[in-house]
Amino acid sequence: MSSLGTGSTITPDVAMDLLHKLITESINVQASFGSGAGVTAAVVGVVKVGPDGAVAVMPKRATPGSAFLSFTPSEVVLWKYGDDRILPNKGATLPDGPTFSSALCCVLRDGSQFAIFEIRDK
DSSP states (O other), rough: OOOOOOOOEHHHHHHHHHHHHHHHHHOOOOEEEEESOOOOOEEEEEEOOTTTTTTEEOOOOOOOTTTOOEEEEGGEEEEEEETTSEEEGGGBBBBTTTTTTEEEEETTSSSEEEEEEOOOOO
């Protein structure tokens, strides 16, 4: 598992409240996934909840075959949250990339990590 970063540890209830806000306000996010084996992936979109309770990030206008990332909240063993005060470069990424205002991260039972970065409106 990579570094857990400098965010604050939060309770599952607080994490669910933050996820609920991202979902109901259709906030643009970038999700990233990393496994202990070095597999990484990222996708930009919005947060949705599937019929099985899985949390997914997918394009706003997803079509069959669209890229997505998802995780099952019951597999989370640790939740962390931070805003742009703890993000590197105040949430700025590459020069033409998005700027992030917050990050909700979790560590799953198998040690993999899933992060949802709120994209700051320009």
